[in-house]
Amino acid sequence: xxxxxxxxxxAKSAELAGxxxxxxxxxxxxxxxxxxxxxxxxHPRLSAVREQVVxxxxxxxxxxxxxRVSLRAGxxxxxxxxxxxx
Amino acid sequence: MNDGDRDAQDLIKLTYDKLSADAASDTVLCPSCxxxxxxxxxxxxxxxxxxxxxxxxxxxxxxxxxxLKKIFCDIRERWSTVRHICVHHRLGVVPVTEASVIVAISSxxxxxxxxxxxxxxxxxxxxxxxxxxxxxxxxxxxxxxNKECLWAGGTLK
Numbered sequence: 566x567x568x569x570x571x572x573x574x575x576a577k578s579a580e581l582a583g584x585x586x587x588x589x590x591x592x593x594x595x596x597x598x599x600x601x602x603x604x605x606x607x608h609p610r611l612s613a614v615r616e617q618v619v620x621x622x623x624x625x626x627x628x629x630x631x632x633r634v635s636l637r638a639g640x641x642x643x644x645x646x647x648x649x650x651x
Numbered sequence: 652m653n654d655g656d657r658d659a660q661d662l663i664k665l666t667y668d669k670l671s672a673d674a675a676s677d678t679v680l681c682p683s684c685x686x687x688x689x690x691x692x693x694x695x696x697x698x699x700x701x702x703x704x705x706x707x708x709x710x711x712x713x714x715x716x717x718x719l720k721k722i723f724c725d726i727r728e729r730w731s732t733v734r735h736i737c738v739h740h741r742l743g744v745v746p747v748t749e750a751s752v753i754v755a756i757s758s759x760x761x762x763x764x765x766x767x768x769x770x771x772x773x774x775x776x777x778x779x780x781x782x783x784x785x786x787x788x789x790x791x792x793x794x795x796x797n798k799e800c801l802w803a804g805g806t807l808k
Binding site for chain 1: 717784804
């Protein structure tokens with residue numbers, strides 16, 4: 566089953582993807598690595614930051630890997646490059 | 652405890668406007684507190700020999716607010732006499748010498764708020780989704796990475 570989620574891009578990842586947000590259709594259950602792969606498939610230039618990003622799913626950080634992610638319609642997924650606040 | 656005191660306040664402001672140290676410290680004043688401790692982060696004019704002309708900040712605003720609230724909870728657990736906590740962070744363009752972040756914390760005596768301020772800015776740099784781009788005189792720019800961030804440098808610790 567697929568579901569529609571809102572993806573937000575920030576900082577370097579927004580420059581590489583060429584956009585700040587988009588709605589995409591992805592499987593409801595997948596690993597965080599697979600979720601990242603969905604984004605890289607759509608925007609291959611994101612591969613440049615693959616080793617330096619985490620995701621935020623419903624505003625909780627998720628490392629790219631085998632962690633299972635459950636998505637619901639309208640969920641927010643954000644690409645989070647290394648932080649530099651403060 | 653004291654009739655003159657407000658309830659403990661957690662104050663967050665993410666703004667494109669110029670920050671004010673007076674405004675930040677005013678938000679944490681309380682009659683029973685003898686200490687207001689503050690940190691102000693300002694834009695430095697150089698990095699590795701290059702002249703910096705400005706910083707540009709962007710934020711995942713709702714998550715920045717929720718992460719700051721988590722930090723405030725941690726602060727209150729560790730420093731139980733802390734009264735009010737305030738973080739102001741500027742977004743957009745911040746010219747050299749202007750403030751990009753202000754942390755202000757009040758407590759009855761100074762040790763707790765001084766320690767809490769240091770913890771707060773370190774935790775902000777490690778976990779709050781805000782990013783800054785350094786723009787140089789040569790017009791090129793770099794997205795900075797805080798060493799406190801666990802996924803900076805390409806190796807998750």
